[in-house]
Amino acid sequence: MTDQPQHPLATALKPLLDAVGATPVPLAEARPEDVVLEWEGERALAVRLPHLGNALDRLLAEMTRQFDGRPLADLERAEKQRVVALLEERGAFTVRHGVETVATALGVSRFTVYNYLNRQDGSTGTTSK
Incomplete structure (x- = not known):
């Protein structure tokens, strides 16, 4: 301005x-x-408004900040699962190549990201009451 x-x-x-x-x-x-x-x-x-292509980069940068600035690939498995859950909540996987980009940032395979997503869907769909 x-x-x-x-x-x-x-x-x-x-x-x-x-x-x-x-x-x-x-x-x-x-x-x-x-x-x-x-x-x-x-x-x-x-x-x-920003282009959607930059949105995923901003989300990944925010995840890095939320996890004390540590590289996402260095996080423990449970933390990576939490990152995937947070990114899912924010719509990161609606962006083209979102799974691939997140997998690369986390240092895991696409298959692992899908497993984290499926695990999340399975755990949120059941209640023990």
Whole structure:
């Protein structure tokens, strides 16, 4: 953005935009695919959403941060299973080549990632009451 004062909406949304990899854009530079937000009935800010291809990289970086910055391939098996579960919750496997990318990051095979996913599905579908 330029050196103009930031709109209060941009300031309030900054943590969210950073977390999802979106970029605030001045209204004059907004493209048709950008999301224009209103504040008190007036156009206030445009938001440029990230490309899906970058989304998985951001999710993997977030997993690394959540696990104390350790490389995902160095995690214990239970931790890797937790990473797969968290990534599944966030939709990581809807991205093309998601399983392959996650498997590479975890230092396991695609088959192992599928096993973690199947194990998760099996454990969440049963209750012992």
